[in-house]
Amino acid sequence: MAARREIESLIFYVLGERNRQLLISGGLEAVPKDSRVAALRGLQDLGWIGHGGFADFEESYSLTKEGKRIVSTQPSIDELDKRTISYVEILKSLDSSTGCARKDALRALVKVQCELGSWDSALLNCYELKGIAHRTKDIASSAYSHFYQGWIEMAQNRWDEALESNLSAVEEYMEAGDRKGVCDANRALGIVYGNRGDHASATRCFETSIAMARAIGDTEAAAKTEANLAIVYDLQGRLDESEQTSSDCLDHFLLSGDLSTACRISNNLGVLNLSKERFVEAAEYFEKTISSCRQINNREVLGAALVNAGYCYARVGNIGKALACTDEAVSVFKEPNNQNMLALAYRNYGYLEFKSSNREKAFEWFEKSVRAAKASSVEDTFAACCYEYGMFLIKCTTDLKLAKKLLKRSSATWRAVGNTARARAADSAVTSV
Numbered sequence: 193m194a195a196r197r198e199i200e201s202l203i204f205y206v207l208g209e210r211n212r213q214l215l216i217s218g219g220l221e222a223v224p225k226d227s228r229v230a231a232l233r234g235l236q237d238l239g240w241i242g243h244g245g246f247a248d249f250e251e252s253y254s255l256t257k258e259g260k261r262i263v264s265t266q267p268s269i270d271e272l273d274k275r276t277i278s279y280v281e282i283l284k285s286l287d288s289s290t291g292c293a294r295k296d297a298l299r300a301l302v303k304v305q306c307e308l309g310s311w312d313s314a315l316l317n318c319y320e321l322k323g324i325a326h327r328t329k330d331i332a333s334s335a336y337s338h339f340y341q342g343w344i345e346m347a348q349n350r351w352d353e354a355l356e357s358n359l360s361a362v363e364e365y366m367e368a369g370d371r372k373g374v375c376d377a378n379r380a381l382g383i384v385y386g387n388r389g390d391h392a393s394a395t396r397c398f399e400t401s402i403a404m405a406r407a408i409g410d411t412e413a414a415a416k417t418e419a420n421l422a423i424v425y426d427l428q429g430r431l432d433e434s435e436q437t438s439s440d441c442l443d444h445f446l447l448s449g450d451l452s453t454a455c456r457i458s459n460n461l462g463v464l465n466l467s468k469e470r471f472v473e474a475a476e477y478f479e480k481t482i483s484s485c486r487q488i489n490n491r492e493v494l495g496a497a498l499v500n501a502g503y504c505y506a507r508v509g510n511i512g513k514a515l516a517c518t519d520e521a522v523s524v525f526k527e528p529n530n531q532n533m534l535a536l537a538y539r540n541y542g543y544l545e546f547k548s549s550n551r552e553k554a555f556e557w558f559e560k561s562v563r564a565a566k567a568s569s570v571e572d573t574f575a576a577c578c579y580e581y582g583m584f585l586i587k588c589t590t591d592l593k594l595a596k597k598l599l600k601r602s603s604a605t606w607r608a609v610g611n612t613a614r615a616r617a618a619d620s621a622v623t624s625v
Contacts, residue, residue, distance in 0.1 A: 194241065194255045198263045199232075202241065202255075205262070205269065206234040206283045227287050234283045235259070237310035238276060239489075275489060279304050295324055295333050302340045307452070309492040311344045311528055318344070335364030335373055342380055346387070347492065349532045349568045354384045372413070375404040379417045382424075387532075389571035389609035391424050398424070415444045419457050426464055427572055429613030435464050452493075455484045459497045466504055474504045495524030499533055502540045506547065514544055532573050535564035539580050546584055558584055562598070575605035579618055592625050599625075 207227060223231075232253075235241045240259035255263065269277060282304060286297040298321040305314035318341045325333035342357035358380045365373030382397035398421045405414035419441040425434035438461050445454040462477030478501035485494035502518035505511075518540040525533045542557035558581035565574040582598035585591050603618035 194253045194259075198255060198259075199235075199241070199253055201263050201266070202235050202259060203228075203231045206231045206238075206280055207287060230283065230287065233313050234279070237305060237308055237313050238279060275304075275308075279308075295321060295328075295330065298324070299333065299336055302337070306340055306343050306347075308489065309347070309528070311347055314340065315344050331364050332368045332370060332373075335361050335368055335370065335377075338364060339373065339377055339380065342377075342384070346380070346383060347530070348528060349387075349530060349570065351384055351388050351569050355381070355388075358384060371404060371408050372410065375401050375408065375410065375413050378404070379413070379420060382417070382420055386420070386424055386427070387570050387572075389605075391428060391610045394424050395421065411444075412448065412450070415441050416453060419453070419460070423460055426460070426467065428610045431464060431467060431613075435461070438464065451484055451488050452490055455481050455488070455490060455493045455497075458484070459493055459500065462497070462500055462504070466500065466507075469507075471504055471508050475501065475508075478504060491524050495521045495530075495533060498524065499536045499540065503536070503543070506540055506543045509547065511544060511547060514540065518544070530568075531564045532568035532570045535561045535568055535573050535577055538564055539577050542584065543580065546587070551588055551590070554584060555590075571605050571609050572611070575602045575609075575611075575614070575618075578602035578605070579614075579621075582618075583621060586621065586625055596622055596625055 207223065232241070238258075239256055240262060242254035242256060269280060272280070279301075282297060282301045286294065286301055289297050298317050302314050302317045302321065305311075305317065318337045321333055322337040322341075324330070325337060338357045339361040342354045342361060345351075345354035345357055358377050361377040362374060362381065365371075365377055378397045378401040382394045382401065384394075385391070385397060386394035398417050401417045402414050402421070405411070405417060418437055422434045422437035422441065425431075425437065438457055442454055442457045442461065445451075445457065458477050458481040462474045462481065465471075465474035465477060478497050481497040482494060482501065485491070485497060498517045498521035502514045502516075502521060505514035505517065518537050522534065522537050525537065538557050538561035542554045542561060545551075545554035545557055558577070561577040562574070562581055565577040568574070578598045579602040582595045582602060585595035585598070599618045599622045603615045603622070606612075606618065607615040
């Protein structure tokens with residue numbers, strides 16, 4: 193448990209000068225409760241304190257490694273990394289702002305929290321922004337809040353809610369005459385449809401977004417959407433088209449210096465190489481992605497790359513590295529309860545237990561992976577987990593009836609989303625039983 197003095201020391205960084213004086217003169221209780229709670233939440237989002245409750249300051253908080261460093265060295269604000277400085281300054285401005293200034297601060301805060309993967313905090317601020325927008329009849333801010341709420345819901349695999357939020361965002365951006373917003377919201381809709389297995393609708397939304405991006409001269413938005421379209425090509429078994437498009441997009445964002453987007457595309461290229469069973473090339477992409485994500489503190493993509501690297505290393509027999517990557521990935525996705533990525537991590541554990549001849553434990557992990565994948569509603573993940581579980585049962589010559597059932601379900605799911613190549617692989621496995 194962190195000492196009260198340590199928590200107060202950290203709070204100095206995320207409250208404005210006015211409140212610093214209050215802290216010094218009267219202790220933390222002199223600070224309004226809303227500001228106090230916002231400061232504690234900010235410290236969690238920055239990764240300076242461990243997860244605890246917000247109901248009372250006397251809750252048990254723990255300092256992270258970074259929190260301990262800040263407390264011990266007491267650096268000035270300008271000595272922190274740029275992303276942290278930006279977040280701290282936004283929190284300060286929000287604490288002292290009202291009216292239009294508060295809306296602007298909320299918009300900035302929601303954006304940076306989504307980039308950090310601080311979904312709970314971002315969602316609370318989306319709700320506040322939406323409430324202010326409705327009271328002031330500000331359609332642009334309402335569209336903004338719906339767009340980012342959709343982003344949060346996508347990250348949490350809540351696809352029905354995400355679809356509704358992004359449809360609202362498209363309508364409101366159109367009403368506000370914000371073509372850039374319409375472009376971005378169509379891209380988000382494409383991602384939602386893609387994860388729901390509706391590739392035709394996903395492609396339509398992506399193509400609409402690309403056309404609009406080009407019409408307004410936004411080359412960055414067009415390239416991001418082309419990278420998303422490449423994922424659909426992969427899911428449809430159009431691997432060469434997917435690889436070429438992703439490679440071109442990766443070069444674009446590396447040249448522009450957008451490391452965050454480059455990380456996502458690099459991870460996608462790793463997955464594509466996994467599909468082709470080019471494990472050395474896949475591992476190189478994943479390692480580069482992991483390194484870059486640590487550098488820019490992008491936990492969402494870091495977790496995905498760790499899951500994929502874990503599977504890659506499991507396939508080539510590097511058990512130690514596979515386990516380390518998967519364990520870290522689970523620590524990233526456990527708190528936000530990302531069932532999609534957890535399903536893939538559980539699949540990794542099943543594969544590792546099988547490699548270690550622990551069949552009973554492998555059976556439990558594969559079964560858990562299928563349940564989590566079904567809960568996530570991500571069709572491709574569900575098909576992949578069913579396939580891995582079925583193949584495990586065949587290799588163990590255990591419950592071949594269940595193996596056939598799983599493989600048929602995998603085939604039907606992949607065929608329904610347009611991935612005929614993977615569907616044929618599952619069909620082939622069924623006939624071999």
